Amino acid sequence: MTLKKIEKGFMITLLIVGGILMMIPFIWMLGSSFKPESEFTIIPPTIIPNNPTMSNYVDLFSKMDFLIYLKNTIIIVLCSFIGLFLNAIAGYAFAKFDFPGKNKFFVVILATMMIPSQVTMIPTYLIINKLGLVNTMAGMVLPGLVGAFGIFLFRQFMSTIPTDLLEAARLDGAGEFRIFLQLIVPVVKPVFAVQGILTFIGAWNSFLWPLIIANDQKLYTLSVGLSLLKGEYATAFGLQMAGAAIMIVPIIVIFSFFQKHIIEGYTISGMK
Template sequence: MAAKRIEKTVMIVLLIVVGVLMMIPFIWMLGSSFKPESEFTAIPPTVFPKAPTLEHYKKLFVEMNFLIYLKNTLVIVIWSFVGLFLNAIAGYAFAKFEFPGKNKFFYIILATMMIPSQVTMIPTYLIINEMGLTNTMAGIVLPSLVGAFGIFLFRQFMTTIPDDLMEAARLDGAGELLIFFRLILPIVKPVFAVQGILTFIGAWNSFLWPLIIANDESLYTLSVGLSLLKGQYGTNFGLQMAGAAFMVVPIIIIFTFFQKHIIEGYTISGMK
């Protein structure tokens, strides 16, 4: 018992030390975002600012276009969650309905998961261009509205739901939409939590496709704006740290609040 207790204590201490080491870059970034310019050249360097200031954050939103970038990013996030519901509906159709070519369509969708996004980027751009949607928010949002992985994950989970539940709801007079929203969605909540986090992170960090499609700076996202920040203000380290912190902190907050659901979703998906 004593040996096991010592081993457990050593593991806990080791995990704490490794966790602190991994957090050092994030703590440095967050502290540096509040430092005045004079502290960046101070010797010895400081982790936490001696004279905290909000100057860099004010400059981001007052003198630069980060409010516009934030609005565009939030629009993409909202439409990505609409796409999440479309993925769930498609997964529900493949799991619980019979229609001609069902398996063939599903295998084709699975096959697209093996194709790198870089391969389809040029054809997708040509299609968007032919539709006249370049340099528009619709052109940025549409290609990523649905995804093969989301459809696959929802379909695999929904196949485990007993058909008897749906038949009982139909006998009570419930329509298919009511069954989906009132019966199916509560059951697949763990999968929604996992997919919701992945969807939010992907939309929040969207960079390459908006950069390709958007020619107007008014359509740029936060990631694109942050890359411009590195080029135009390469020597202003406080401004860059503020921009990076503004990108990272929301993701950490979202993960912190939904951590339980994420772990539960991965656990249940693994069991299924």
């Protein structure tokens, strides 16, 4: 056996062992979500429940407002995808249009990426309060519709699209909106895939801003609802594990299916 094959086998073994170690907490969480409370005190502890039950998930939606939290989270996710489309339009404008102050304005947008989100929360809250949108779904959604990173990523990719292609479409009578939908969007699918997945993860995990802007529990998201389990249900470990599973499993599934697009999108963006 050559040295190269030995190194390859060692690396594969190392990756497999590392992957299993990384998955143990998730397997433990998922298995524990189906355990009755009495099984959490068993020694030695069990990863796979001896007497699996769905009572933790039933209690999660019957004793708490997790169905409402789920609905609010889905609304935020859907609105975030609208923001994804707005980011693409802004990136297209910066890439293919000339207007006064374009470069300076783009530099200002990039500069906002260096400002921590915690710094802008108080000014944003004051603006939302002046608009009368505190404790509303619009107040939770509007501040996160567009982002500097999304605009930057779309702009960098779209700037490589030949301008002659757009000019030919304009000569054929196509409007700008049609050009964007039929020419630009199909070309930038990798960036849409990357931003779409990152947008979903960010919106699904939204915690701090909904906690600040919402006074009514009817507007809480899954992340905020999960934090509430540490209070009244602090000793209900099965209930907490079920809540954590609802939060994490969809992200793991979506990332597993679309991780190829994430890597491809970043690779292509870097090459451009």
